[in-house]
Every structure is written in C-alpha cells, then in structure tokens.
Amino acid sequence: MLFVLAALFALPAYALEVQQTIWGFDGRVVPDRFNPLSVLVSNPGNSTFDGAVSLESADGPAGGRGASYVQPVYLAPRTSRWVQFFVRPSNPAGRYQLRWGRSVKEFYDLDEPPKIGAPACVWLRDLESPFTAGASMKSFPDQLFPTSAVEAESLDAVVLDHLPNWETARREAFLEWVKLGGTVHLLPNVKGELPVFGENLKELDTDKMRVHVGAGLVVHHTVTSQEMSLDYLAQHGYPERTIQNTKAPLVYDFESVFFRDLSSMTRPKVNWTLINLLMIAYVAVIGPVHNYYRRRLDYRVSIFAFVGCVAVFGLALGITGRRGYGESQTVHSLAIAHSIGGGKVDLTQWISAFAITGDRYTLTHRAPANLYAPDRFAEAGSGLIFNGKDGYLLMDIPLYSARAFVHRAIMTGDDTAVTVEKWEENRGLRNLRLRTGAGFPKNARTILAVFGNDVYVLAQNGGVLELSDRRPEPITRYLAQDKLNYGNYYNAPTKTHVQTADLLSPLTPLLVARALEVPDIFPTTISPARRAEMQLLVAAPAPAALQLQGKGFAHEDGWVLYVQDVFKP
Known part of the structure; x- marks a missing residue:
C-alpha cells in the first residue's frame, strides 16, 4: 500500500482547485471528537486526476508534523466532487493544509485554524432542490451526511423538512446516530406534510409529537421553515449546546493518563x-x-x-x-462502548501497540468504518491515516517501541441489554432488578447504575442484577480526585503473574467521568449533558471482537466500560 501511495504522488502533476471547505457541520469543530472536513475539489484541466489528497498539519517544521490523513481521489476532466476527511483536533485546534503532489504549487493552505464549538444543531438541506428555504439557521448539505454514526459524533441535532435521497449506508448511520443521542426536528414541507422515512428508518416515523428512539429524540413541529431558528428551539426546550470551561479541573488531560498507563504496561520480561x-x-x-x-x-x-x-x-x-528475550508484540487498550442494541456498540478506544521489530505496520479493526487519530502529545512519527469505510492506519513503529492512537468505530461486542423486572423509587432507587441476556459480559469486574446524581453498586447473581446496597454514593464522591487513578506508570506491580485487568481496572472511574461527561472533572464540558433516565455501567475485559488487527499483533489486553441506557417501563 505504501508503494501504491508513493506511485500516486509520483504521477505527473495535475492541477486541482479547492472550491469550498466546510469544517465540522456548522463551520466549527468539537475538541477531542472526530469532525468532518468537507472539501469540494475540481479538476479544471483536460487530463484525468487519479491520485490522493492528504490533509497535513501546517504547524511545526516539515517532516515533524506527524501522521497525514489521506483520501484517494479520481476526477475526470472538468469535473468536481466532495472529499471528506475526519480529524480529531485538540483545543485550540491547529492549522492544516491540503496536498495532492510534491510540487510547491500542489497544495492548499487552510489559512486559519478551525473555530472551536459545541456539537452542532444544523438544518440538513437538499441544495439541489429549488424549494430549499433560506438560511434561518446554519445548514449542512444532506448529501454529505456521514456513512457511519461515529463520523457524526460532533453533531447534536438536525432540522429536516424533506426526505434525503440517501443510500443504505447513510440511512443506517442516521438511525444509529439518533439511537446514540441525536435529535431530529421534523418540519412540514411546502405541501404541509412531514417527512416519512419508511424502509429501514421506520422507527423514526411516529404520530406522536415527541418520541424517544434509543437515547435520541424525534420531535414534530408545526411551524413553517421561516419560523424555525435556534431561538425557537431554545424557547421550546431544546437549547443549543455550549462548551463550559472549568476553573480548577481535577484532570487536565485524561488521554495522557490513559496513554501513559497503557505504555507503562509494556515491561521487559527478564528472567x-x-x-x-x-x-x-x-x-x-x-x-x-x-x-x-x-x-x-x-x-x-x-x-x-x-x-x-x-x-x-x-x-x-x-x-x-536483552530486550525481546521472552517478549512479544502486544497491544494494550482502554475503551468506552455505548450500546446501540443487538450487541452493536459505539466504540472509543485508546490503544498502545508495542513492537519488537521495527517496521511500517498496517493496523485496522474488523468494522465497516474506522476512524484513527495519533496521540497528539507523543513524539511526532510518520504515518498515513485512511479514515472511513474499511479504514486503516499505516504507522512506523521503531524497534522495541510503542505507538499510541485513538480509534472510533461501530463494532459488535458484548450485549449489555437488560430487561427491567422491578424499578421502585423513593428519593432515589429503592429497589431495582434487571435481567441480563446471553451476551452479557461473563467476567464483569464492576457493575454500576447511575440514576440522577447518584451511583449505585449492583450485584450479579446468575442472570439477575440487583442493588447490593440501597445507599448510593454521590457521583461527585465516586469521582473524587483520590479515585481518579494516575498511578500505574509509577507503581504498577513488576510481578509477571499480575493480570492486566488488575492494572487497568483502577482507571474505571476516569472512564466513567469521560463517558458521562461529568462537569468540573475536565478543563471543558459540553452543556447541557445528554443522559438517559438511568445508565448501566459495566466494566470488563475487552472481548476478542474488539481487538486490533495487524501483522504480528496477535495478542491484546484490553479493558472496556460498557454504557447501557435503561428506561423505566
């Protein structure tokens, strides 16, 4: 693949023109989440362009800017098309440039860093329709809606007054995005009719004015397109989300804690x-x-x-x-998996891959679409990231070294779905009985129920989960600073019989804080929080289905926190 890419860039130079760029869904990006960069490129020449366009960091010296995001592009003469990259910026976001050849003229500099913002609420518009309404709020072309729900994690809500002409992949991605917490505001079209999705989106078709679909919402409105605006939504209980800064956060950079602890687990096995x-x-x-x-x-x-x-x-x-005697290539990972249903999970992984042989490795996961981003605080290393359908990562890993990166995908893991058999409240949970299914994690170490601002510990007895103690622990106490682990790097046991789960399980509170977006823990928080009535949290060793795939990486030790939304019957 590397030689193919080199051949693409070595082809005779062709002129491309960048006609338009759209950061995120509303011109802004959400830090620590994957955001689309949609680029409209055209080929004004008389020759076909068959190559690759890469998105690179424009900060720092050439050669030390880290991995590049790459997308293959085919353009016939005098045609244009949209190309999408999915990047994971920090706060503040850096500058980027597009490049499609080796010439100094074959690049496009995105002059200003993208603006930082909260998950967007936009109007999905059919730009080819003559009935498209005016810009009463920021819009996004419906044909650019992602083909995987993880590619839309920086999107909070959409307004629709028509049925988008989507292929199956986008329709499935849209439904999964809703189930994960997205909100759909439906408006009548020029004929006064609400959109009817049909086919594999029938769950979104309802006669009710407001209905839950998973953790998301479908809301009917009777106003005209001219009356719809962010102010209207805020007045009717759907305020625009914002980023809140924390004056004294308990954890300044959770990813550095994750990657530090993961890398510390790769110790020489000396006899x-x-x-x-x-x-x-x-x-x-x-x-x-x-x-x-x-x-x-x-x-x-x-x-x-x-x-x-x-x-x-x-x-x-x-x-x-010597190093390597008794050692093998291995992977350590931490993950948060939000359940979608049927064993499918919205997965975020923090991965450290250790190699005993220096090489350029092709790394991927068994998912329809993969998104990758390198550890932005590590030493810059060369690599190529192919995000999207069948996405993978080409990464240079030196001898006896580890490389850390983030992975996002919709995958199949354990099934944490439960049936509510008893739910009694009296100033909190008084009694709770949940029945698990056959796919529930077999080796769960920690099982919690978060209800309101309290954390309840659950006991598992066969296929039943019940409160082990009716006295809850306030979430602020459960996530107190002394419970947010910082220490594997400094005090990890050196005995070889210690299990990986014993080293990774102390990071569960930090995973909980990240998964629930608890205020005052991290430097920034997205407000208001989107939470189900109750959330079941299950911490367990990661199953083999979530493992990294790559030459020589046959073994992975991972720890995953499942997040299951539970609603009162």
Whole structure:
C-alpha cells in the first residue's frame, strides 16, 4: 500500500482547485471528537486526476508534523466532487493544509485554524432542490451526511423538512446516530406534510409529537421553515449546546493518563532467576573452580579455559537479559462502548501497540468504518491515516517501541441489554432488578447504575442484577480526585503473574467521568449533558471482537466500560 501511495504522488502533476471547505457541520469543530472536513475539489484541466489528497498539519517544521490523513481521489476532466476527511483536533485546534503532489504549487493552505464549538444543531438541506428555504439557521448539505454514526459524533441535532435521497449506508448511520443521542426536528414541507422515512428508518416515523428512539429524540413541529431558528428551539426546550470551561479541573488531560498507563504496561520480561543462577555459576567457575584446576593444567590451557568461560557466560547473560528475550508484540487498550442494541456498540478506544521489530505496520479493526487519530502529545512519527469505510492506519513503529492512537468505530461486542423486572423509587432507587441476556459480559469486574446524581453498586447473581446496597454514593464522591487513578506508570506491580485487568481496572472511574461527561472533572464540558433516565455501567475485559488487527499483533489486553441506557417501563 505504501508503494501504491508513493506511485500516486509520483504521477505527473495535475492541477486541482479547492472550491469550498466546510469544517465540522456548522463551520466549527468539537475538541477531542472526530469532525468532518468537507472539501469540494475540481479538476479544471483536460487530463484525468487519479491520485490522493492528504490533509497535513501546517504547524511545526516539515517532516515533524506527524501522521497525514489521506483520501484517494479520481476526477475526470472538468469535473468536481466532495472529499471528506475526519480529524480529531485538540483545543485550540491547529492549522492544516491540503496536498495532492510534491510540487510547491500542489497544495492548499487552510489559512486559519478551525473555530472551536459545541456539537452542532444544523438544518440538513437538499441544495439541489429549488424549494430549499433560506438560511434561518446554519445548514449542512444532506448529501454529505456521514456513512457511519461515529463520523457524526460532533453533531447534536438536525432540522429536516424533506426526505434525503440517501443510500443504505447513510440511512443506517442516521438511525444509529439518533439511537446514540441525536435529535431530529421534523418540519412540514411546502405541501404541509412531514417527512416519512419508511424502509429501514421506520422507527423514526411516529404520530406522536415527541418520541424517544434509543437515547435520541424525534420531535414534530408545526411551524413553517421561516419560523424555525435556534431561538425557537431554545424557547421550546431544546437549547443549543455550549462548551463550559472549568476553573480548577481535577484532570487536565485524561488521554495522557490513559496513554501513559497503557505504555507503562509494556515491561521487559527478564528472567531474573536464570540470570542470578548464571551469575552464581560464573563466579564459581572463574573463582574456586578455575583456581583449583589451574595448578594441575598447563598455563596455556588454563588461560584458554578462563577466556572461554568469560566468553560463554557473557554470551549467555547477553542473550538472557536483552530486550525481546521472552517478549512479544502486544497491544494494550482502554475503551468506552455505548450500546446501540443487538450487541452493536459505539466504540472509543485508546490503544498502545508495542513492537519488537521495527517496521511500517498496517493496523485496522474488523468494522465497516474506522476512524484513527495519533496521540497528539507523543513524539511526532510518520504515518498515513485512511479514515472511513474499511479504514486503516499505516504507522512506523521503531524497534522495541510503542505507538499510541485513538480509534472510533461501530463494532459488535458484548450485549449489555437488560430487561427491567422491578424499578421502585423513593428519593432515589429503592429497589431495582434487571435481567441480563446471553451476551452479557461473563467476567464483569464492576457493575454500576447511575440514576440522577447518584451511583449505585449492583450485584450479579446468575442472570439477575440487583442493588447490593440501597445507599448510593454521590457521583461527585465516586469521582473524587483520590479515585481518579494516575498511578500505574509509577507503581504498577513488576510481578509477571499480575493480570492486566488488575492494572487497568483502577482507571474505571476516569472512564466513567469521560463517558458521562461529568462537569468540573475536565478543563471543558459540553452543556447541557445528554443522559438517559438511568445508565448501566459495566466494566470488563475487552472481548476478542474488539481487538486490533495487524501483522504480528496477535495478542491484546484490553479493558472496556460498557454504557447501557435503561428506561423505566
């Protein structure tokens, strides 16, 4: 693949023109989430362009800017098309540039860094329709809606007054986005009729004015398109989300904590018992044993034997103690998995891949679409990121080194769906009984129920979950600073029998804080929070279905926090 990409860039130079760029869904990006960059490119020449367009960081010196996002592009003469990249900026976001060749003229500089904002509420418009209404609020072309729900994680709500002409992948992505918490505001069209989705979107068709679909909402409005605006939505209980800054956050950078702890788990496996035995034998051989025999042997034989013993023991100690002796390529991961239903999860993974052989590795996951982003705080390394359908990562990993990155996808994991058999309230949860299914995690270490601002510990008895203690712990106490783990890097056990889960499970509170977007924990929080009536949290070892795929990476130790929305029957 690397040679193919090099060949693409080595083709004769063709002129491309960038006609339009759209950051995110409303011209802004949400930090620490994947955001689309939609680019309308045209080929004004008379020759076909068959190559690749890459999105690179424009900050820092050339060659030290880290991995590039790459998209293959085919353009016939005098045609144009939209190209989408999915990037995960920090706060503040840096500058980027587009490049499609080696010439100094074959690039486009995105002059200003993208603006930071909260998840967007936009009007999905059919730009080809002559009945498209005016811009009473920010709009986004419906034909650019992503083909995977994870690509729309920076989108909060949409307004629709027509039925988009989507292929199956976009329709499925739209439904999954709603189930994960998206809101759809439906307006009557010029004929006074509400959109009817039909087919595989029948769950969105309802006679009710407001209905829950998973963790999301479908809301009917009777106003005209001219009356619809963000102010109207706010007045009717659907305010625009904002980013709130925390004056004294408990955790300034949760990702550095995750990646630090993951990398600290890759320790040299040195057989100290064998090394100590060899040292004892070495001292004995060159000491008393050699002294005993040197008086009985010719001095030349004695010297030769002494030098031979030093060489043999030096070689044995070098082989036994070197890096890679008893080590293998391995992967460690932390993950948050929001349940969609049927075992499908919206997955965010933080991954550290350790290699004992320096090479350029092709890394991917078994998902229809994958999104990747490198650890932005690590030393810059070269790599190519192909996000989207069948996405993968080409990454250089030096000898005995680890590379960290973030992964997002819709995948199939354990099924944490439950049936509510009993739900009683009295100033909180008084009684709760949940029945699990066959796909529930078998080795769950921690099971919690978050109701209101309280955390309840649940006990598992066969296929039943019940309150182990009716006295809840306030979420602020559960996520107190002393419970947010910082320490595997400094005090991880060195004994080889310690299980990976014992090292990763203390990070569960930090995963909970991230998954629930709890205020005052991190430097920024998106407000208002979107939460179900109750959320079931299950921390367990990651199943094999979520593992990284790559040459030599046959083993992965992972820890996952499942988030299951539960509604009172």
